[in-house]
Amino acid sequence: MLSIIRRSSFFYITHFLTFSLMPLVGSRGAVLFVFIWLPSSVLWSERGESYAFLRQLPIRDRDVVRAKLGLGLGAVIAYWAWLTLLALVDRGASAQFFARFSLINLLASAWPPLVACCYLGVWRLGARGMTFPLLTMMGVGAVIALGLEMRYFPRRGSAAGLAAAPWPLQVLLPLVGLALFLWLARLGPRVKRENDEHLRLP
């Protein structure tokens, strides 16, 4: 399993390093960058993947799913931790920090299911079939993040509302996100087994 993680992690590491530096130069849309680097990491790592080779080896689909989704989940958790750390360093343990932490937390709830959906799409449609949806997701993510950067979006509104969300929601939403991820992860081996498109050669 480690070999699979090692092989797939190249694009995660390069993307993570690139995008995690951007908040340091004061980028406002950092929480939305995930919608750019995550599909991009999945796209480029999966385009070079050979599931036909993996199928040949003595490893179960369940373990392949575990390795791939584990890597994706690890990456988004690391990014969440990084953004939280930056907010803490920037604001200290102040009310402003908690507002930002709340925003990060609530948006991060969507990341684990997003990882799982990207992979399920690849196993259902193949890396080639998922190229357009993933590129679209990256494009939309880039437009929103850039819009936030250039202040096309109102300062108040949904983001401010999320930041002020009550604490039960702060706990509940990430838990729902993780539960959804686990449910999608359980579907993974079946989706892999029932679809051959991802077995095409890279």
Place this chain on the structure above:
Amino acid sequence: MLPMIEARDLCKAYEGFSLGKVSLTLSAGAILGVFGPNGAGKTTLIKILAGQFAADAGELRLFQLGYAENEREIKDRIGYCPQEPPYYPDYTLVENARFASSFYSRWDGAMLYGLLERFRISPYKRFRLLSPGQRTLFSLALALCHHPDLLLLDEPAAGLDDANRRFLLGTLRDFTAGGDKAVLISSHVSDGLDEVAEQVLFIGGGAALLCADKEDLLARWKWVHFRDRALTAALAARLTAISRHPFGSAGLCSDFPALRPELAEAIAAGDVRVENARLSDVLIHLTQGG
């Protein structure tokens, strides 16, 4: 002897193709050749056997184990050489092998290097830079170097030169010589792999046409050459694929031992001559009726 493969009524349907109810048994020490024309279903069958995908229906057990519960154990004991080697194109052969080695329990790196040296392929060459023949050889080396108990080879002779084809035949004979290992190869009969096959399974149009011991099959299928009027109409009707030639006619007989007593007199008189059929003759007759 315990069977290495027990397959019963395997079916698989795709858009525009279906493999229907193929059954086979392969015991240790045997080499089974799966022969058939292009698009017959050989690759589909071998992929099902190698666990590349599951059959839609039917039963499959390898080493008395089912894929559903024992996928790792089964694949650890199989050496699979696919028709289109699926290795990472931008990895060198060493990198591909190192990746594969982490999954096998009986990996033998020295054997891999030895085989690559034998094939004169640099282990540091990227996979995508290999010729089709070299890809097949690398695939064969990977299939062999984890000491499998069962080899599943999908058209392994395609693209090989004569020397490497001979090496392959020798390797297959050596592999099964101990009596505890088995080989299943799919091939066009013209590849020459029919030489080593002891059992044959003919596939055509997604269906199993014939499964038999090769020696028995060749003892039954014969070419009967006869002069005009040497055979009665009833005897001639028992021959198929009849063609005329300058000195008479020739027809294919599918049960020569049954026909022999009735031909004995004509054979003795020199009016009938019997010649061994080749597997390709049988296959062409079964698939095309010619």
